[in-house]
Amino acid sequence: MLRYLAELYRYRGLLFRLAGKDVRVRYKSALLGWLWSLIVPLSISAIFFVIFTYVAPVPKTGVPFFLFLLAAVFPWMFFANSVSHATMCVLESGALIKKHRFPRAVIPLAVVMSQVTNFCAGLVIVIGVVLVHGMPLTLWMGLLPVAVGLELLLTAGVALCVSLLQVHYRDVKYVVELSLLLGFYLTPIFYPVALVGGSPPWVQAAYLANPMVHIVELFRLSLLGAAAGPAVLPPLATAAAAAVTATGFFAAGISLFTRHEGTLADWVLG
Amino acid sequence: MAAIRLRGVSKRFWISHEKPALARRLLPGLLGPRQVREHWALRDITLELDSGTSLGVMGPNGSGKTTLLSLMAGITQPTTGAVSVRGRVATLLSLGGGFHPELTGRENLFLNGAVLGLGMREMRRKFDAIVAFSELDAFMDAPLYTYSAGMQLRLGFAIAIHTDADVLLIDEMLAVGDLAFQQRCLTQLQRFRQQGRLLVVVSQTMELHEQLCDRVVLLEGGRLIADGAPQTVVACYRQLSQEHNASLSGRAIVSAPAERRPQPPPEAVEQEGAVGHPETLAARASLPRVSSFIVNYNGVHWLSRCLESVLALSYPRDRCEVVVVDNGSTDESQDMVRARFPDVRWLVNDVNNYCRANNLGVRQANGDLIAFVNSDAWLAPDWLRTLVGALGDDPQLAGVTGKTFLGKGPLLYSTGHEALADDYWRDRGLWQDDGPRYDRAAEVPGVSGCASLYRRRSLDAVGGMDEAFVMYYEDVDLGIRCRQRGWRFGYVPQAVAYHQFHGTASHELGQFFVERNRLLLVAKHAPEGLPGALRSSQVLLWNGRRQWLSQYAQDLQRMLRREHGEQGAELVWPGVVAAYREVDRPWRWRGAPSAGRIMAGLRRRLVRVAATREADGRMPVARGSTTSGLGWRLAYTGDLPHLVFERPEGSESARSAARTDSLRSGSPRAMPVGAQL
Numbered sequence: 001m002l003r004y005l006a007e008l009y010r011y012r013g014l015l016f017r018l019a020g021k022d023v024r025v026r027y028k029s030a031l032l033g034w035l036w037s038l039i040v041p042l043s044i045s046a047i048f049f050v051i052f053t054y055v056a057p058v059p060k061t062g063v064p065f066f067l068f069l070l071a072a073v074f075p076w077m078f079f080a081n082s083v084s085h086a087t088m089c090v091l092e093s094g095a096l097i098k099k100h101r102f103p104r105a106v107i108p109l110a111v112v113m114s115q116v117t118n119f120c121a122g123l124v125i126v127i128g129v130v131l132v133h134g135m136p137l138t139l140w141m142g143l144l145p146v147a148v149g150l151e152l153l154l155t156a157g158v159a160l161c162v163s164l165l166q167v168h169y170r171d172v173k174y175v176v177e178l179s180l181l182l183g184f185y186l187t188p189i190f191y192p193v194a195l196v197g198g199s200p201p202w203v204q205a206a207y208l209a210n211p212m213v214h215i216v217e218l219f220r221l222s223l224l225g226a227a228a229g230p231a232v233l234p235p236l237a238t239a240a241a242a243a244v245t246a247t248g249f250f251a252a253g254i255s256l257f258t259r260h261e262g263t264l265a266d267w268v269l270g
Numbered sequence: 271m272a273a274i275r276l277r278g279v280s281k282r283f284w285i286s287h288e289k290p291a292l293a294r295r296l297l298p299g300l301l302g303p304r305q306v307r308e309h310w311a312l313r314d315i316t317l318e319l320d321s322g323t324s325l326g327v328m329g330p331n332g333s334g335k336t337t338l339l340s341l342m343a344g345i346t347q348p349t350t351g352a353v354s355v356r357g358r359v360a361t362l363l364s365l366g367g368g369f370h371p372e373l374t375g376r377e378n379l380f381l382n383g384a385v386l387g388l389g390m391r392e393m394r395r396k397f398d399a400i401v402a403f404s405e406l407d408a409f410m411d412a413p414l415y416t417y418s419a420g421m422q423l424r425l426g427f428a429i430a431i432h433t434d435a436d437v438l439l440i441d442e443m444l445a446v447g448d449l450a451f452q453q454r455c456l457t458q459l460q461r462f463r464q465q466g467r468l469l470v471v472v473s474q475t476m477e478l479h480e481q482l483c484d485r486v487v488l489l490e491g492g493r494l495i496a497d498g499a500p501q502t503v504v505a506c507y508r509q510l511s512q513e514h515n516a517s518l519s520g521r522a523i524v525s526a527p528a529e530r531r532p533q534p535p536p537e538a539v540e541q542e543g544a545v546g547h548p549e550t551l552a553a554r555a556s557l558p559r560v561s562s563f564i565v566n567y568n569g570v571h572w573l574s575r576c577l578e579s580v581l582a583l584s585y586p587r588d589r590c591e592v593v594v595v596d597n598g599s600t601d602e603s604q605d606m607v608r609a610r611f612p613d614v615r616w617l618v619n620d621v622n623n624y625c626r627a628n629n630l631g632v633r634q635a636n637g638d639l640i641a642f643v644n645s646d647a648w649l650a651p652d653w654l655r656t657l658v659g660a661l662g663d664d665p666q667l668a669g670v671t672g673k674t675f676l677g678k679g680p681l682l683y684s685t686g687h688e689a690l691a692d693d694y695w696r697d698r699g700l701w702q703d704d705g706p707r708y709d710r711a712a713e714v715p716g717v718s719g720c721a722s723l724y725r726r727r728s729l730d731a732v733g734g735m736d737e738a739f740v741m742y743y744e745d746v747d748l749g750i751r752c753r754q755r756g757w758r759f760g761y762v763p764q765a766v767a768y769h770q771f772h773g774t775a776s777h778e779l780g781q782f783f784v785e786r787n788r789l790l791l792v793a794k795h796a797p798e799g800l801p802g803a804l805r806s807s808q809v810l811l812w813n814g815r816r817q818w819l820s821q822y823a824q825d826l827q828r829m830l831r832r833e834h835g836e837q838g839a840e841l842v843w844p845g846v847v848a849a850y851r852e853v854d855r856p857w858r859w860r861g862a863p864s865a866g867r868i869m870a871g872l873r874r875r876l877v878r879v880a881a882t883r884e885a886d887g888r889m890p891v892a893r894g895s896t897t898s899g900l901g902w903r904l905a906y907t908g909d910l911p912h913l914v915f916e917r918p919e920g921s922e923s924a925r926s927a928a929r930t931d932s933l934r935s936g937s938p939r940a941m942p943v944g945a946q947l
Contacts, residue, residue, distance in 0.1 A: 010387070011384070011387065013384045013388075013389055013390050014381075014384035014385055014387075017380060017381045017384040018381070018384075021370055021373060021377070021381060024372075024373065024377070025370065025372050025373070095364075095366070095367055095368070096367065096368055096385065097345070098340070098345065098363070098364075098367070099345070099361065099363040099364050099367030099368060100343075100345065100361060100363075100367065100368050100385045100386065101343050101344040101345050101359065101361070102385055102387065165292075168290055169290055169291055169292035169295065170289040170290060170291055171291045171292050171293055172292055175292065262346065262347030263346060263347055264346075265340060265345045265346040266283060266346055
């Protein structure tokens with residue numbers, strides 16, 4: 001596995017080229033370019049703000065609700081977009097895989113990488129809004145790189161797993177679509193995680209098994225500080241849980257690729 | 271040192287009309303198993319390529335050329351066998367592979383460079399040279415979808431040739447470049463080879479092979495059927511293609527122009543024989559009687575060509591009987607023979623065992639000389655006459671064989687047997703060009719059963735073929751036993767025959783029996799060498815073949831008991847068990863453990879246990895027989911091993927077979943043993 005990671009590192013040039021290609025191809029013809037990709041999470045946040053403030057109010061925490069939404073929507077959108085784009089990427093890269101030898105994991109990793117620019121822009125927007133609101137940036141801000149790193153690791157891991165599984169089981173993409181849809185509700189995006197604290201223990205345990213719960217909590221904590229509301233787990237445990245699940249997924253993804261690397265070319269399309 | 275080495279490489283693909291689905295895996299009961307069909311794109315390819323060579327690869331569409339290149343490039347892995355490649359590999363396997371249509375030429379160059387493993391700095395350094403070679407400076411900033419095929423080739427070739435690779439693999443494409451560019455490519459490729467690097471080119475352009483390559487291989491149906499100088503192999507390919515088209519237009523496949531005309535009636539043959547070989551009636555009556563045996567199992571495709579050549583032999587028909595011994599075919603062999611060759615005797619064997627079929631025939635034969643001809647072989651008209659002459663000249667000879675070509679030539683299949691290291695035997699001259707070495711008559715340790723003539727007296731003296739061998743190596747064993755009694759074997763280059771390689775027996779079947787019978791041969795004649803033979807076994811080292819170990823143990827045990835008695839067998843067996851343990855070492859951990867790997871390890875362990883159980887003091891017992899999963903297994907009736915073919919339930923072929931079987935009530939399999947039709 002380490003040898004595979006070293007091989008991946010050797011092909012980092014290809015990783016960036018492929019990611020760059022994805023970004024360029026995606027926005028080449030669109031008028032507003034990648035601004036579009038920022039409008040989606042912003043408008044989702046806006047609509048949720050209206051609904052969960054006026055139509056079906058959820059308990060509010062000590063921070064402005066719009067910021068509360070933004071701090072979770074951007075990390076979630078990055079995760080969901082990366083995973084859903086990555087699902088088909090290996091299967092559909094037959095032209096590349098059947099004609100060249102390179103570590104195949106580069107392909108899903110490049111898809112994740114191509115979403116990073118949007119994600120960074122999103123984070124800048126959140127920080128900007130925080131400052132405009134006149135909220136102080138707390139020391140928790142130091143956790144932000146940790147949160148970003150873990151989210152990248154987790155997203156890459158999940159992307160690796162689903163892209164490879166999709167090659168061998170062509171219905172994985174429906175499973176992924178469904179999971180992302182459910183995951184959106186099972187992650188504290190438009191409600192504070194403290195609400196879960198009142199449910200029976202098995203519900204809590206199942207809920208906390210979702211790795212994105214911890215990632216989103218880390219982002220809220222680092223961007224908005226402790227005012228974001230009480231948590232179910234203490235900050236250190238949240239970070240640890242996120243780290244363990246993210247590393248687990250990544251290791252699983254890489255080991256899947258190590259094992260199936262040699263015969264992938266026989267199964268992909270094109 | 272070889273830059274690329276392929277050892278016994280085979281590649282299997284699974285073909286299915288349905289896409290694989292998770293739902294089927296999770297709910298197997300509800301949806302039933304997926305129906306898949308296997309397709310062997312490559313079979314048993316062994317190649318060594320040194321640096322400084324340029325190899326051409328030819329063959330019809332679908333013969334495995336691209337798969338071969340993919341394996342060399344490391345794009346995919348072989349199903350069995352091993353591929354090793356030294357040095358950096360650059361590939362040019364398709365136009366626009368690794369290009370994206372919406373990116374500009376420049377962006378694509380960098381992308382393609384990255385795919386080929388070039389660093390940024392290296393790429394920048396070479397950029398100008400690449401653009402200059404491609405002559406596309408004016409189009410560098412235009413998107414790739416505006417490029418023509420020729421322009422894409424220019425871009426792809428320019429970058430591939432500039433990668434400083436040690437190995438360059440190119441698949442069918444230079445043809446779209448213009449003349450000037452093609453010439454520049456040729457020059458570059460020639461220089462590439464002169465720099466001591468390895469070039470492999472797949473192309474249908476014969477001139478390219480002749481200009482560029484110093485060695486060419488020809489693939490057909492995944493097998494390597496010719497390997498040699500470009501001119502020879504190109505000629506071979508031309509012939510192959512012509513025959514293919516001829517067979518499409520409804521003509522029978524025939525080998526030599528002389529056999530191309532319709533089969534003359536028997537009288538005409540007699541007359542012609544009289545003209546060709548003037549001889550008196552008395553002289554003809556003094557010619558020995560010959561019985562020729564052709565063992566058939568579902569070989570209708572080959573059988574007609576074989577029988578045609580046997581009936582066209584320049585040997586008096588009344589001195590030569592032709593017998594087909596059938597191993598229970600389920601195809602149209604019998605109908606075909608009855609309709610087209612009414613003079614041919616048809617015998618039915620009780621089980622599917624090649625050796626038993628031959629013995630059965632010999633027992634009923636009326637000739638003094640016995641010719642064994644495989645159903646996928648065919649003979650030149652003078653084959654028999656020449657061999658009979660040779661056998662008559664020397665009473666010490668037990669059998670003679672002629673020059674047997676592989677398919678239609680020019681490569682050889684057999685000129686007798688030859689012993690190799692580690693108790694392996696092979697046909698002398700196999701895969702080789704017909705050279706002066708093979709133009710001399712010679713003494714050989716044995717003759718191949720695919721087309722040879724034996725003296726009946728010697729066959730009777732040694733008791734015929736050993737039926738434990740089923741097929742393969744039975745002729746080696748026959749040779750050894752005849753020589754033990756002071757007989758000898760001869761090779762006569764003037765007698766020419768042809769043999770289709772693996773025409774009727776599948777590759778896997780052949781491999782199973784070659785390895786099994788090599789071990790049996792050792793067990794029979796030199797049992798003390800058995801542990802060593804197991805350790806040097808080439809087949810057992812391949813993971814996919816370990817399932818055979820259990821079956822081999824049973825066969826070896828029977829052979830040891832039969833030949834050396836209970837006591838003799840027990841002397842040898844501990845050594846065999848020790849060798850088994852060593853050969854079948856449990857799997858080694860590599861990377862993370864997985865459920866699949868653990869299961870594979872357990873399965874292997876189970877096979878080993880079955881093979882070596884009760885090893886202490888008593889003989890182990892291998893239970894059950896090995897099913898390959900591919901439709902055949904070895905079964906025992908008493909002490910007689912034989913083949914049983916099975917089709918997977920519910921497959922299309924099984925259904926159609928069931929249909930034909932029910933149509934043909936009173937099928938030939940119901941006939942009593944040895945019944946004559």
